[in-house]
Amino acid sequence: MTATAKNEEQAPEGAPEGAPKGAPKGAEVIQVRDLVAHWGPRKILNEINLEIHEGEIMVIMGGSGSGKSTFLRHLMALERPTSGSINVLGRDIGSMGVREMFELRKKIGVAFQGGALFSSMTVGENIMLPLHENTGLDRMTMEIMARMKLEVVDLAGFENLMPSELSGGMIKRAAFARAIIMDPKILFCDEPSAGLDPVVSSALDDLILRMRDAMGMTIVVVTHELESAFKIADRITMLDKGDILFTGTVKELKKSKNQRIQNLLNRQTEEDTLDPDEYLRRLTGEELGKGAAP
Amino acid sequence: MPEETQNSVIRFTEKMGRYTVDAIEELGIYGALFGESVYWIFFGARMRQPVRISSVFAQMMEIGIRAIPIIALMGSTIGIMLAIQGIYSLRIFGAESRVVYGIALSVTREFAPLITGILVAGRSGSALAARLGTMTINQEIDALNVMGINPVRYLVVPALLAMVVMVPALTLFSMFIGMYSAGLYVGVDLDIGMAAYIDQTIDILTLNDLMHGLGKSLIFAVLIAIIGVANGALVKGGAEGVGKITTRAVVQAIIAIVITDMLFAYMAIQ
Ligand SMILES: Nc1ncnc2c1ncn2[C@@H]1O[C@H](COP(=O)(O)OP(=O)(O)O)[C@@H](O)[C@H]1O
Ligand SMILES: [Mg+2]
Numbered sequence: 001m002t003a004t005a006k007n008e009e010q011a012p013e014g015a016p017e018g019a020p021k022g023a024p025k026g027a028e029v030i031q032v033r034d035l036v037a038h039w040g041p042r043k044i045l046n047e048i049n050l051e052i053h054e055g056e057i058m059v060i061m062g063g064s065g066s067g068k069s070t071f072l073r074h075l076m077a078l079e080r081p082t083s084g085s086i087n088v089l090g091r092d093i094g095s096m097g098v099r100e101m102f103e104l105r106k107k108i109g110v111a112f113q114g115g116a117l118f119s120s121m122t123v124g125e126n127i128m129l130p131l132h133e134n135t136g137l138d139r140m141t142m143e144i145m146a147r148m149k150l151e152v153v154d155l156a157g158f159e160n161l162m163p164s165e166l167s168g169g170m171i172k173r174a175a176f177a178r179a180i181i182m183d184p185k186i187l188f189c190d191e192p193s194a195g196l197d198p199v200v201s202s203a204l205d206d207l208i209l210r211m212r213d214a215m216g217m218t219i220v221v222v223t224h225e226l227e228s229a230f231k232i233a234d235r236i237t238m239l240d241k242g243d244i245l246f247t248g249t250v251k252e253l254k255k256s257k258n259q260r261i262q263n264l265l266n267r268q269t270e271e272d273t274l275d276p277d278e279y280l281r282r283l284t285g286e287e288l289g290k291g292a293a294p
Numbered sequence: 295m296p297e298e299t300q301n302s303v304i305r306f307t308e309k310m311g312r313y314t315v316d317a318i319e320e321l322g323i324y325g326a327l328f329g330e331s332v333y334w335i336f337f338g339a340r341m342r343q344p345v346r347i348s349s350v351f352a353q354m355m356e357i358g359i360r361a362i363p364i365i366a367l368m369g370s371t372i373g374i375m376l377a378i379q380g381i382y383s384l385r386i387f388g389a390e391s392r393v394v395y396g397i398a399l400s401v402t403r404e405f406a407p408l409i410t411g412i413l414v415a416g417r418s419g420s421a422l423a424a425r426l427g428t429m430t431i432n433q434e435i436d437a438l439n440v441m442g443i444n445p446v447r448y449l450v451v452p453a454l455l456a457m458v459v460m461v462p463a464l465t466l467f468s469m470f471i472g473m474y475s476a477g478l479y480v481g482v483d484l485d486i487g488m489a490a491y492i493d494q495t496i497d498i499l500t501l502n503d504l505m506h507g508l509g510k511s512l513i514f515a516v517l518i519a520i521i522g523v524a525n526g527a528l529v530k531g532g533a534e535g536v537g538k539i540t541t542r543a544v545v546q547a548i549i550a551i552v553i554t555d556m557l558f559a560y561m562a563i564q
Contacts, residue, residue, distance in 0.1 A: 076440050099341060105442035116437040118429075130441045133343075133448070 026054030029186060029218050030075060035084035037070055044070045046242040047084065054185075057212055057219045059229040062239035063264070068222040069113070071239065072190055075220065076110055077101065089185060106134055109179030113190040115171040117163040117178070123150075124159030127178045134182065149177040152214075153207060169200035176207060180215070187211065187219045193228050201225070205232050226265065238264065323528070324520050327446070331454050331520075334447040343444055349452040357418045357453075358460030364417070365410060365464050366471055372405050373397065373472035377479040390484060394491060397476045398498045402507045403562075406468040408555055411514035414461055415547035419522040422453055423543035426526025427536040435527070454519040461515035462508045469507065510558050517550045 030052040037045040044067045052058045062068050073079045074086060077093045086093050089107060096104065117126045127146040131137055137145075143159075150156050153173040163171060172192060179187055192208065193201030205228050211217055223229055229236055230250050238245040238253070238261060246253060246261050256262070338344050380393040426449065429435050438445045477491040525543035529535045 073436075076436075078436055078439060102341070102343070102442045105440055108440065110437065110440045112433040112437055114432055116433040118434055118437075119432075129443070133441070133443045 026056065026218075028052065029054050029089055030220070031087040032075070033085045033087075035071075035074060035086060036082045037067075037074055037079065038082050039070070043082075044242050045074070045081075048242075048244055050237060050244065050247060052218060052220060054218050055212065055216050056234040057208065057221060057232050059233035059236045060220065060222045060239060061224065061226070061229050061236055064224060066239045067242045068224070068239055069190055072188055072220065072222050076108065076188055077104075102134075106130075106182050107185045109182065109184035109187045111172065111175045111179045111187070111189040111192060113194060115163070115175040117171060117174060119163055121163075122159060123155070123161050123163060123166065123174050126163065126174065127159070127181055130178065130182050145181065146177075149181050150174075152180070152211070153177045169196050169204070172196065172204060173207065176204075176211075180211065180217070183215070185218060187217050189219065189221045191223055192221060193223065193225055201228060202231075208232050240264065320524075320528075324524050327450065327524050327527075328516065328520050330446045331451050334444065334451050335455070338447050338451070343447045345447060345451045345455070349448075350455045353452045353456030354460050356421075357414065357456050358464060361414060361417055361460075361464055362467070364413060365468050368409050368413060369406065369468035369471040370475035372409060373401060373474070373476035374479045376400060376405070376472075377476040377483070381480070381483055391486075393480060393484070394486075394494045395498055397473060397480070398495045399503060401472040401476070402469050402499060402503045404507075404555070404559075406472055407465045407507045407511040407514065408551070410461060410465040410468045410511060411518070411551040411555075412548055414457070414464065414514075415518045415551060416544055418457070419518040419547045420540045420544045422519065422522035423526040424536055424540045426523050427529035427539050428526075430527055430529050431532060431536065450519075450523050453523065454516065457515040457519040458512060461518070462511045465508060465511035469504075506558070506562060510555060513554055514551050517554065518547045521547045521550060 028051045030050070032048055032050040035045055035048040036043065048071065060068050060071060070079070074081055075088070077086075077088075077096075081094070088104060091100065091104065093101070093104070117123070118129070121129070124143070124146050127149060128142045131142045131145060135142075146159060147156065150159060153176050155170060155173050155177065158166070158170070158174070163174070166174060176189075176192075179189075189208065192204050196204065208219060208221065209232055212219055221229075221232065233250055235247065235249055236253050237247045240260065245258065245264075246256055248256075253261070254265070334343065335345060376397050377393065380396045381390045384390040384393055384396075426435075429449075435445050435449075438448055473495055477488055477495075480486055480491055481488055522543045525539040525546070529539045531538075
């Protein structure tokens with residue numbers, strides 16, 4: 001017990017092996033060791049190792065079906081790994097009791113891919129829900145806090161609308177507001193810009209950057225969009241068929257000589273010049289699968 | 295035996311085996327869900343995850359109060375139907391005045407709990423499955439989990455408690471309205487006054503009959519809630535998946551209700 005505690009204290013000092021120069025030197029808030037995950041008999045993640053540091057934006061990239069969402073679900077303790085360990089904020093989530101898990105969950109926020117707002121509640125009630133269930137605050141205080149978070153995401157004045165009355169981009173932003181209502185230390189976002197037009201998705205990228213800068217949050221973003229990843233990432237992790245191909249800064253990624261990485265990068269930057277049908281076909285992952293085969 | 299036949303026999307056996315395993319696994323899930331619900335009812339407050347009375351009331355409103363008109367309609371029609379049939383058959387023996395026995399016993403012990411159970415399964419069991427299924431697909435259940443809100447405590451327990459209160463209450467209501475409307479018909483046909491009919495009914499019925507009907511309905515309530523919720527949570531695929539599990543939940547609940555009813559009837563005569 002004491003031994004592990006010591007290790008955790010030391011971890012922030014020594015940067016992880018092979019850590020790039022440009023990487024932030026904050027304490028490690030997430031450590032993943034030899035994570036293996038299956039869906040049924042299929043292996044989805046293959047001995048993943050990764051550290052995420054305090055205050056950085058870590059972008060997890062990869063083609064559709066490469067296991068990004070599965071990886072994120074493991075970090076949020078929504079799935080049990082086949083083997084390996086995940087350490088979040090200094091605690092091994094595999095050996096946590098129910099009560100500890102509740103405590104941990106107050107310190108993490110999640111913006112789900114589709115927003116996952118509760119359709120039977122107003123936007124304001126959605127955002128207040130974590131406060132309502134996890135704190136003893138009175139209604140007045142909760143409302144003020146909700147309004148503050150709505151201002152952060154540029155949705156001030158929308159608290160009395162129902163989620164069905166919001167546009168796609170607004171739902172995402174409301175989901176962000178709910179994710180940060182408890183002032184979490186870590187924020188997870190799955191595909192924040194999926195299904196949004198470029199202007200709205202760029203605004204969301206700005207919002208993510210603002211949340212890191214203003215609140216010092218550690219943010220883990222899953223995306224398959226290169227442009228967005230390059231814009232917001234402090235570091236990028238490339239997932240491909242359950243393996244980590246690369247972890248490092250944007251600069252290092254662009255310089256990488258690894259052929260598979262270059263393939264993935266070039267293929268994705270081609271998107272702009274592709275005709276829509278071809279783009280769609282590649283988004284579904286068919287082309288990626290073929291291209292990655294040696 | 296030709297090899298082909300042999301193969302198909304093996305394949306059939308294999309298939310049946312797999313279905314059996316799946317079915318047992320699903321029963322296990324239902325049991326676990328019920329166990330977890332009971333856990334949160336008793337220990338939720340200690341874990342600072344109390345069951346909210348307000349959501350129980352909201353569910354009671356939906357499951358119970360809004361079902362009153364349809365239960366009234368079904369209860370009274372079945373009561374009248376029993377009176378008509380009873381008088382018709384008993385007249386063969388010239389014993390039509392004994393119809394009150396048949397009505398009182400069969401409404402309290404069989405028809406009221408069964409019809410109420412089936413109606414609530416169709417009305418609220420399906421709604422529960424659809425709601426849970428949609429929430430699962432929209433990742434709302436995941437969202438609850440990561441917010442530190444246990445979905446069983448927050449969603450399942452209120453529905454379960456509301457069912458357990460409202461299904462017996464609706465059953466009781468159905469018993470009264472069924473016997474009363476039967477009485478109206480009997481009164482006209484056999485020229486018995488309502489007061490006499492009620493007196494006779496009270497004489498016939500024992501507390502045991504009432505408990506038999508209400509006890510059953512309590513079990514029906516648990517079955518409807520757990521089957522509805524579990525099917526919703528096990529949804530696969532998108533909106534189409536929700537449609538499938540909704541139907542599945544109703545069919546399963548009705549089968550479970552009818553089988554339980556039969557077991558009750560059998561045990562009652564032992
Ligand atoms: N709930 C699930 N059940 C079974 N298989 C799943 C489930 N979720 C994802 N998968 C499978 O796991 C693989 C990785 O999926 P996912 O992590 O969602 O990829 P990504 O987010 O990178 O697109 C896919 O092949 C997908 O079919
Ligand atoms: Mg995904």
